[in-house]
């Protein structure tokens with residue numbers, strides 16, 4: 001890993017449930033979530049930094065072990081900073097491109113470990129607008145424009161055409177505003193990490209969009225190495241699919257549609273045949289009588305079991321399920337039978353109504369059947 005080293009002074013350490021919280025005299029660590037950005041990671045002494053929290057103007061560092069107060073060497077993960085800078089500059093370019101192509105403003109930004117999102121103030125984002133925006137954004141990347149950082153006084157802000165105006169409260173409380181300027185393409189106030197040239201952002205890609213809050217659209221995007229990793233992942237998935245479905249990439253969608261259609265037909269045929277078989281079994285088989293009721297035990301296809309109650313008469317059906325048994329009867333009260341089985345310790349869970357019951361049980365089928373027959377006989381003697 002690449003690291004940048006700093007000497008820091010720990011002035012306070014507190015033990016918490018999740019680890020130790022350190023306060024530094026001055027911190028080089030960027031806090032999590034500030035300006036929508038991810039925070040720094042690294043080490044302080046020999047402790048790993050798990051979280052950097054900004055609270056009431058103070059920065060707190062959650063670390064995995066005690067380091068003690070005093071001077072220590074802190075190391076910051078610079079590869080992570082590079083990734084953060086790519087995503088953040090990518091966001092400026094993407095947001096400016098949405099304004100440039102479609103006049104759609106960004107109203108929210110969140111950077112995550114896997115992907116980042118911007119919230120657009122538009123209820124529906126058309127494919128055309130998205131395509132044109134990505135084209136422009138990646139053209140800006142390829143143009144390798146310098147990304148400048150300017151420190152300006154609040155009263156000088158009028159000289160710049162800011163994409164988003166700065167909050168009045170911030171203007172009143174500060175002497176200097178940090179602007180990120182990307183040539184003539186975009187200027188916006190921001191305190192996060194950025195690359196020095198748009199070429200360093202790498203390809204910007206959008207992986208998903210969704211409607212939020214009825215009037216906005218959330219855009220999930222990646223930049224730089226994240227886009228490369230995503231492309232590799234897609235290649236792997238598509239490679240596996242084309243091999244298992246024996247078709248080319250271009251045929252993949254229609255192949256999947258055909259298979260789904262075939263599956264639908266097969267399912268409906270299975271249902272039809274299961275019903276036919278259930279009907280045949282119900283009318284032609286001789287069932288054992290328990291207390292004058294046809295006792296049916298079915299441990300084959302559950303699809304057939306589902307249709308048996310429709311064609312059986314004066315019966316009690318027990319069928320095997322994945323984690324227990326299904327009960328059905330037109331004569332006996334299943335809920336009562338289940339209660340009795342529960343008292344006998346044969347049931348781990350489940351429930352029943354008058355005509356049907358679904359129970360979870362570890363008992364082997366022979367044992368369970370034996371117990372059910374006994375319960376049925378007991379039931380008839382008690383009523």
Ligand SMILES: [Zn+2]
Nearest residue numbers: 088190191192
């Ligand atoms: Zn920024």
